[in-house]
Amino acid sequence: MRKTIAGLLAGASLMTIGAISAQAQELTILWAEWDPANYLQELVNEYQAETGVAVTVETVPWPDFQTKAFTEFNAQGSAYDLVVGDSQWLGAGSLNGHYVDLTEFINANNLAEVMAPATMQYYSEYPGGSGTYWSVPLEGDALGWTYRKDWFEDPAEMEAFKAKYGYDLGVPQDFKQLIDIAEFFHRPDENRYGAAIYSQNQGDAIVMGVENSVFAYGGSFGDYESFQVTGLLNSPESIEALEDYRKLFTFGPPGWGNSFFAEVNTAVAQGQVAMGMNFFAFFPALVNEATNPHAANMGFFANPPGPRGDDFAALGGQGISLVSYSQNQEEAMKFLEWFIKEETQERWAELGGYTAHGAILESEKFRTATPFNEAFFQTMFKVRDFWALPEYAELLTEAADAFYPYVVNGEGDAKTTLDTLATTWVDTLQAAGYPAQ
């Protein structure tokens, strides 16, 4: 009997040891539920084939992504070894100790030079200009535009447009032209609308959309170094941008008050709109015949400059960070070393991921690989981002709460909206201890 018990215990111990060693050969990456996460899973399957380390990309729907990630971080949970977090998370992730400092790794591999400058600045470095890095740029992304080439190239439409606006119908050269085109194609009687833009006030949807216009108009969401908000957020340029974003919204399909990336792609695929604003990561679905019957007629362009020639776009995308509470940090670092290799980055781009690798981005091969890569390339060198402070979520919610009534419901005016938001943001920042004014 004793022998049997001893045998069982020995077997159990071996199984436990086996389980522990098996655990060390597994990595879990947390990301949002979207196509790039599927591409990443394909990529990491190749890592598994090479090294034997199983990597799982666990996904969470976008609206719950931030909540899920930070609930795990706050509980100091070790469920995830790596997280592909939003750029705005950098402050909260680094200052609250959730992310491992990757400065040494970044410098040793010269990533500040290798990756596109904007991606290092917004996905990795915190505080801005400090030279301290917390992630490796993984998925470059920004807001861009898609349009119906067949509508734009229709001779009758071109003639009518020229007669009405005095210049040729084509890819808009600035934001004012974009508004003209949206107005021109806005024909509710024909179930045809001008433009589909973001309007949802949950998450960062409407804020990203407004931000896109504000940056292009030469406005700003504040000085992220000096914390000056008043006079910048509510500058005449920002006010004009918000007014024009509202104007664009009125050229959208009916009931357009709760729309984000999925709704924009749906409106495009249903042939409802002439133009759609979306993150580049969602454009592959639009050139796929299986998901868009108008795939052959889709064209793409970068966010156009504003009326004074300012040429910027709102940044999306994420970097991959090592979670401080991971039990497999050594293995995760090995994975990052593999991920930054040029051949891995090339493969990442081939699979559909938006690499942030500067040389690959600039290569002819990448720029001609899809109908939208050229616009993506142009955009990634002119991006700007939202606040990345630990309090970013409060600022984001306050902005969404402020923009929505004006943009969607037409309540009040742009100046009052931005004046009020500036006061709210100053209060929030000051309450958090920043010298905001």
Added chain:
Amino acid sequence: MTSLITTLDPRSRAASRGWSDTTIRNVFVIPTVAFLIIFNVFPLLYSLGFSFTDFRASSKAQVNLVGFKNYVDVLADPVIWRTFTTTLWYVIVSVTGQFVVGFGLALLLNRPLPYKGLLTTLLMLPMMLSPVVVGLFWKLIYDPSWGILNHALGLGRVAWLSDANLALYAVAITDIWMWSPFVMLLSLAGLSAVPKHLYEAASIDRAGKLYTFFRITLPLVAPILLIAVIFRTMEAFKTFDIAFVMTGQPAAELISSRLYKMAFQQWQTGPSSALAYIILIMVLCITNIYVKYLNKAKER
């Protein structure tokens, strides 16, 4: 714990297996009480503590006691008051609708009908669905471009969920659709318990249908209807999932959605705990009023 120990019924299966009171206590009572304390009572008291601090779950900063500041701030916030007002109106519309539809259906089903059992089961289907699923498919039903509702009613392109004046009612209609069967079920139980001889006596006395309804049916069913209303009011006050997935319209933002934003998007743990307690107190007050009416109804 001693007070929780009850004497076993000697005819029960446990007694026949020879389970002592102590075994029953150890196997069933203690785990249940421990579960409730760990997962209900402890978090409740813990969050009460948070409500008096500036704690943020996302931050490792030092936690400071702030007294009643969170409560004062929350009650001084016009957005919170707007969502309270919206929630109150939503509760009134939703519960009234559920009461009318549910009780109406129960009255219909209380008559002899072919396939009554099948009909009752089919009518109960909405409340068996997940609220998120219900919210998502009603979102499609309401869609101004291809939604079936506008098409069926010939309304053109009414933007139910984006229009500030309609969004709340659109959500309330969905809630009514989903939860009227619950009121119907309880009402049916109440209606079937009304003694038949009372109707026979009323019929002999040539009482009219309305008179019979208001003098016999309604008073006898009232206690169970009030129970349905209590449950539905509490639930409607806490509505989150349906409204959250259906619309982002501030005019339809309910207090639970605001609480979610504060607690899990902005990580304002202290103020959100205070708001949660304010909501709890409000729900308790409203329930208390109903319970008083319920007791009065029972006394009659």
